[in-house]
Amino acid sequence: MQQTITFPSGTVDHFFQASFAEQAKTYDKQHTIIVTNEHISKLYGQLFKGFTTLVIPPGESSKDMNTIKSLANDLLHAEATRKTTIMGVGGGVVTDITGFLSSVYMRGVRFGFAPTTLLGMVDAAIGGKNGVNLGFNKNVLGTFTQPQFIVFDSKFLDTLPNAEWSNGFAEIIKYACIFDAGLFEELSKNDIDYYKQDHTALNSLIERCVALKNNTVTNDEKETGLRKLLNFGHTAAHAIENLYELPHGKAVAIGMVIACMVSERVTGLDPEVRVKLMALLERYNLPVKMNIDHKKAMEILRMDKKRHDDMIDYIVLNKIGEAVIHALPLGEIETALIDYEGKN
Numbered sequence: 001m002q003q004t005i006t007f008p009s010g011t012v013d014h015f016f017q018a019s020f021a022e023q024a025k026t027y028d029k030q031h032t033i034i035v036t037n038e039h040i041s042k043l044y045g046q047l048f049k050g051f052t053t054l055v056i057p058p059g060e061s062s063k064d065m066n067t068i069k070s071l072a073n074d075l076l077h078a079e080a081t082r083k084t085t086i087m088g089v090g091g092g093v094v095t096d097i098t099g100f101l102s103s104v105y106m107r108g109v110r111f112g113f114a115p116t117t118l119l120g121m122v123d124a125a126i127g128g129k130n131g132v133n134l135g136f137n138k139n140v141l142g143t144f145t146q147p148q149f150i151v152f153d154s155k156f157l158d159t160l161p162n163a164e165w166s167n168g169f170a171e172i173i174k175y176a177c178i179f180d181a182g183l184f185e186e187l188s189k190n191d192i193d194y195y196k197q198d199h200t201a202l203n204s205l206i207e208r209c210v211a212l213k214n215n216t217v218t219n220d221e222k223e224t225g226l227r228k229l230l231n232f233g234h235t236a237a238h239a240i241e242n243l244y245e246l247p248h249g250k251a252v253a254i255g256m257v258i259a260c261m262v263s264e265r266v267t268g269l270d271p272e273v274r275v276k277l278m279a280l281l282e283r284y285n286l287p288v289k290m291n292i293d294h295k296k297a298m299e300i301l302r303m304d305k306k307r308h309d310d311m312i313d314y315i316v317l318n319k320i321g322e323a324v325i326h327a328l329p330l331g332e333i334e335t336a337l338i339d340y341e342g343k344n
């Protein structure tokens, strides 16, 4: 099923319930270069036969300028020009790198994604944000550039490790918290095994999340307002993710618990919401507790993109399904982190 979404900067073709193997047969092999990682190449390399394929090491540590530089060199050697299409096949690390690389190589070439993780399908591959890290600081270098197309093939998930399913559910639970109380209820009744076994339910969950994100991004592509809501749980997450080498989803899970604690102080959020959220996170095998060195986390937070002077745009909940942006003094976040440590 093909759906074309129009963003202020252009259109993106979304191919839902698609077969990457079938789609790949239609690509111009001479002018398409695949970027992927070692895990995906090992598992799905047969799908890339005939394409020039650039393979990066797996993991968040690849998401830096060294990888961009090395891939740009590879593109030059492969004689990639402005007529080349670059296809990122992988999780959020691969699609973030591919998007950034494609938007700066020769001042921008055509690109598309086939996300292979749940997190990639419901979040990282959509919305046009891409970027790489600078040391501990997440996504400091990047652009807003939409891919031309995204291929959603849930068959890739057959090989996805359980821990990565959980990471994907962190972002799905995030959408439920900020936009969709009905989804929160649905998730509370189900679990990972249910979605693994019921492909119809899984595909409709993916499409529901994509629609929630796209509805936000079409209204605020460059994140000047509404799109910031998608950062619920991400401010603290970005501070701890690279510091403790946590997978993105796990960091977001902890970040959402902290954001609920901040919400209790700022919007008077019912503490029962945090209890419900923690139960839901645990249902999807996500962490809710960890020891955080608040001083180290604050050092990273001070360099957050959302900071202005001593304030940071922080996303808080009024209730499940309703989030707001609140300009928060950095000191309040430090208090929340100390508070979180105390309740651990």
Ligand SMILES: NC(=O)c1ccc[n+]([C@@H]2O[C@H](COP(=O)([O-])OP(=O)(O)OC[C@H]3O[C@@H](n4cnc5c(N)ncnc54)[C@H](O)[C@@H]3O)[C@@H](O)[C@H]2O)c1
Binding pocket: 037, 039, 040, 043, 058, 059, 060, 063, 090, 091, 092, 093, 094, 096, 116, 117, 118, 119, 120, 123, 124, 125, 126, 127, 128, 129, 130, 131, 138, 139, 156, 157, 158, 159, 160, 161, 164, 167, 248, 249
């Ligand atoms: N651009 C955005 O809007 C956005 C949004 C959310 C997250 N992100 C970024 O996405 C990244 C996290 O993405 P992720 O969770 O997909 O992690 P990831 O890309 O590191 O993938 C997780 C692991 O799963 C493996 N893997 C991927 N697909 C597989 C498959 N089908 N079968 C077996 N193994 C597979 C990978 O090799 C890797 O080891 C972070 O860098 C985060 O900042 C970006």
